[in-house]
Structures are given as C-alpha cells and as structure tokens.
Amino acid sequence: MTQAHFYSKPTSVYWTCKALTEGRTISQLTQIQNVKGWRLGAIIHRLRWEYGWPINTEYSSPGQIALYSLAPDADRSKLRFPKSAKALGAGEGAV
Structure with a gap:
C-alpha cells in the first residue's frame, strides 16, 4: 500500500515509530502534544497488522x-x- 493511502500525516507516522523504537510509552495525548496528530490508533493498527x-x-x-x-x-x-x-530502520533513532 502506498504512503498516500496511509491516511495519517507522515510526521505522525515517523514520530510514532521513533517514540516506540526509543522505548517510550505513548498515548493519543502525547501524539497531539508532539505532532498535532489525531490518528494514533490507526497508526498503531497498521504497524501491528501490516508491518508486524x-x-x-x-x-x-x-x-x-x-x-x-x-x-x-x-x-x-x-x-x-x-x-x-x-x-529509522537504517539506524537513525534506532535503539
């Protein structure tokens, strides 16, 4: 599936992946505060089911x-x- 069909801002997706790989526990509130994103549940769902x-x-x-x-x-x-x-997968921000 192409990025155009992710339905979340690329910055929100990047921030979510970075926060999780850094070992952080995140919530919708932390996403709103950091990147003004409103689709954390959708991003988490896609990371789980499409990316494993x-x-x-x-x-x-x-x-x-x-x-x-x-x-x-x-x-x-x-x-x-x-x-x-x-x-992030290439090393930037990876733990």
Missing part, C-alpha cells in the same frame, strides 16, 4: 486512555518501517 510490530496496549483505567509501547523483547533490527519512517 509487537506493540503492547495497556489502559490507564478500564475503557479509558490506551497506552502503547513496543514489546520489551522486540528485535528492533527486524522491524519493517512504513515509507515515511524508513530512515
């Missing part, structure tokens, strides 16, 4: 804010990246 990322989801309380993080045992060198975040 092992992303954990926790909730701040039942049915409330979703907190996303990369699984602690994830091999960051084997992650596949969306087009707008390919630079």
